[in-house]
Amino acid sequence: MSIELIKELTQLSGPSGYEGDVGDFIREKLASVGELTTDRIGNIVCRIEGSDPQAPHLLMAAHQDEVAFMVSDITGGGFLRFIGIGGWNPITLPSSPVEVISESGERHYGIIGQLPPHFIPKGEAPKVPTIDELFIDIGARSMEEVEELYQVGIGSIIVPYAPFKYNPKGEVLFSKAFDDRIGVAALIELAHLVKEKGVASTLSLAFTVQEEVGVRGAKVLAQSIEADAAIVVEGAPADDVPSNIGAPQTVLGKGAHLRIFDTSHIGHPGLFRLARNCARREGIEVQEAVRKGGGTDAREIALAKGGIPTIVCGVGVRYAHSHNSLISLSDYRNLVKLLFAVSQDMMNLE
Known part of the structure; x- marks a missing residue:
């Protein structure tokens, strides 16, 4: 599913405020998976019931829009x-x-x-x-x-305008809009995986709008969502290109991006440890990162309903916010594995 799904998603047009085609695609892909709701600003939530009502309710969010x-x-x-x-x-x-x-x-x-x-x-x-x-x-x-x-x-x-390309030699994908259609793709794949295998926790998979113009969709989502923890899934700018910004922390092909800090949000220590422990136990490659700038939907979600423990993870994207960007398929696969592992282990949240 991965490559074709990513191709279809990145080639859709969905600027902030005009995400309709992306939303229609998401609803089509998840119609048989869980309970779907769409609010008036355009956020979509797919709720998948877990097997244990006592298990923590986990929200995962990715944004539909592109620059x-x-x-x-x-x-x-x-x-x-x-x-x-x-x-x-x-x-x-x-x-x-x-x-x-x-x-x-x-x-x-x-x-x-x-x-x-x-x-x-x-x-x-x-x-x-x-x-x-x-x-x-x-x-x-x-x-x-x-x-x-x-x-x-x-x-x-x-x-x-940026046609999708795949180079199998390096398992590298080229396209526009990896920020954040790669997060959308990961949540769609996760939804089908959870539907097939089941987890104890109830999952709410949210697809927000207008993130690129001030996390506006997340502000609306934060008013209504009920969750015990949250993971924001992003196309994270890779820092492994020639530069003078120091040692890279998000390198293509070295694993999923697991963010500790950025200027809009500090990752919840307990949920971060849970994700790190899941990665180590399952042999999932991850890269921990501290960012001096940037911001995500976590800014609003973490402050909702008296505070929701929240972390950010994702896939490294070279040349984000430009016409042409690229990602590693192995990083994407590690991300999906990490999200599934965390969803299975929420009873161990500190």
Whole structure:
């Protein structure tokens, strides 16, 4: 199931606030697994009853949305100005391909453009552009053509164009949106595994929305969810590329990411020890990490209902929040194994 599931999920379009296609896919995959509910903001929860009513109720959450763009203006010459939905590094954007989605759902291929180097004044050094200095070229020749022929207007959604690729030699997957469709895929696989084998704890598998624009879905989820512990499952930025940030803690192919700390959340020590012990007992490769930045849905979930013991785990993603990123399939498999092992062992939560 793994590779095809990941491919299908990452190739769906689901910018923050526009996660409908992703939500439909999740409901289709989990319709026969557990009780499904969807709230008014778009969060989906799949509840799978455990065999022991006394066992702790475990929440696991992954977010549906991806970083993307929105048309903010159309020039007289038919170029599209845009804003980012979620966090982008503008240095990665020039010449990147995108798809602009029309009112009818038709997709128009385009390229993110900037002023060519030929027109930079002599003696002036090239600089990193801001998003305000970039534009999207879909081949239109006027504003009227954009609006009438292409049916694109202010507010139209723009998504990265990045075909899925798999290299079996290194078991490496390439695509967009691993943050956080890889977490969504892991929870879908876990749901079917739990349905087949059973666990003592009742599981609530939550698929949140609008994480990339301020964990808004998690804020809504936190108002209603009842759980004794929670695991937020993420596509975690890998730090194993050439840099000067120190020794890497999330290396592709070295295991699932198990986070101790980031600036929005401190992992619960008891639940962290439980996850670590499960990994050691089952021979599951994990990598423990302390992050100096970043943030996840754990920020809201950990503070819900008087406090829910929460940790973050996931899969390392190289080049997260860009058009093209890559992950290790073995890291993903280790993540699914870890989630299942923890769900089996919740009676040992301290």
